[in-house]
Amino acid sequence: MSWKKVKFKDLYEEDSKNGIYKSSKFHGYGTKIVNMGELFSYGFIGNQEMRRIVVSDKERQAFGLKEGDLLFARRSLVESGAGKCSIVRNLSEPSVFESSLIRVRLNEKICNPLFYYYWFRSHSGKEQISSLVNGVNVKGIKSSSLKEIDVVLPDMSTQNTISNFLILFDNLIENNQKQIKLLEEAAQRIYKEWFVDLRFPGHENTEIENGMPNTWKTIQAMELCKITIGKTPPRSESYWFTDKGGIPWVSISDMNDAVFLFNTKEQLTGEAIKRNSVKVVPRGTILLSFKLTVGRVAIAEKKMATNEAIAHFYVDDTIREYLFCYLSNFNFDVLGSTSSISKAINSKIVKSMPIVLPDNETLTKFHDKVKSLFLKIENCQKNIYMLSEARDRLLPKLMSGEIEV
Structure with a gap:
């Protein structure tokens, strides 16, 4: 099937717009703002927790978002991130978007x-975006170039049919994500009851010393288990990276809202692992x-x-859930020596x-629970x-248009 092609700008309701920049004194409260972090972590943006900034009514009107807005990454440290597209869906409250994004x-x-959100996720859409990317250290696209790309224009019935079919998958994904949130909250409630409120089995007969049961102890992480750090092969040597058939390579964006990691955006070749001495961790590593x-x-x-921003904790089965909850609740601010x-x-x-x-008995009971x-x-x-998949x-x-719904 052959579809008509038009310039992307021919589909615009209004001119595209770069986001708002506000200095740090305006950050911390006010209106939700979509940042690069949300764009790289989510396809659908709307009801997530976000940073907030103070904006005027005029700024909120100029840089506000509404259902169906497409957001593109203007710049990225990696080429695959430049031009990444997300869509505003289920917006929970008035929100704006930052200057690194194009609306x-x-x-x-x-x-x-x-x-068109799905089209930009397809090979055809990614190919068009890739043709726009420029820059050396920081890769980016320009809104003036984005509007000139060729896009397909099926009739509305076809667009709606395809969109409604694909959204079924994403709705099922969202339902599973909601289940995960409820299950994780349940596990975290038990953790806090046992290890924060100290209402673990047998607590009535346990002596507390310095705010902690006398059978517990505080140790350094490296005394508990082996810890290693990831590594990134030279980005300038793109042959180390592959889309399929390699070893999954975790970056921080892959870890968003994931308890268990099944897949990653990028993979490393076997040769990359060997030649660059990259650590490969086994299943179950935290x-x-x-x-x-x-x-x-x-x-x-x-x-x-993983990349070098991620540490690996090699743990056995009985302590895995405890350490996951412990690290998830840990206040990392206490480890810092500066405000940053x-x-x-x-x-x-x-x-x-x-x-x-x-103690081992309590850890085992928590694992079983x-x-x-x-x-x-x-x-x-x-x-x-x-x-x-x-x-x-x-x-x-x-x-x-190779297949029809």
Whole structure:
């Protein structure tokens, strides 16, 4: 099937717009603002927790978002991130967007924004975006170039049919994500009851010394388990990286809202692992981000490698759930020596960070109590992985007109 092609700007309701910049004195409260972090972490942006800034009514009107707006990354440290597209969906309150993003508002009388969100995720869309990317150290696209790309224009019925079909996968993914959130909250409630409020089994007969049961102890992380750090092969040597058939390579954006990690945006070749001495961690390893975005925690579902901003904790089964919850609740600010926590944390500090270690009996009981919750979380994330794979296999064929719904 051959679809008509038009310039992207022909679908615009109004001119595209770069986001707002506000100095730090305006940050911390006010209106939600979509940053690069949200764009790289989510396809659908709307009801997530975000940073906030103070804006005037005029700024809120000029830089405000509405349902169906497309957001593109103006710049990125990696080429694959430049031009990345997300869509505003289920907006929970008035929000604006930052200066590193481009807002495109389409004319919904002639096109379905959701269709074009999916189109930009397809090979055809990514190819068009890739042709716009420029820059050396920081890769980027310009709104003046974005509006000139060629896009397909099926009739509205076809756009709606394809969008409605693909959104079924994403709705199922969202349902599984909601289940994961409830299950993780349940596990965290038990953790806090036992290890924060100290209402663990047998607490009535346990002596407390200096705010902690006398059978517990505080040790350094490296005394608890082996800890290693990831590595990034030279970005200028792109042959180290691959889209498929390699070792999953975790960056911090892969860890967003994930308890178990099944897949990653990028992979490393076997030769990259060998020649660059990149650590490959086994299934069950706990991963902790400690640079830039500090404190994201996830569990490797398979053999994986990571970048240098992520530490690896090699733990056995009985302590895995406890350490996951402990690290998820840890106040990393106490480890920093400056006001900028992202600059203060390093691998040496991570390895020597304090770990409160309960006695073996309590740890075993906690493992037995929450393991079914973690197993259900793992199954939900496996569903998400399979649904994402199925959607992404169909996406290029639907967007090229090769198959019809």
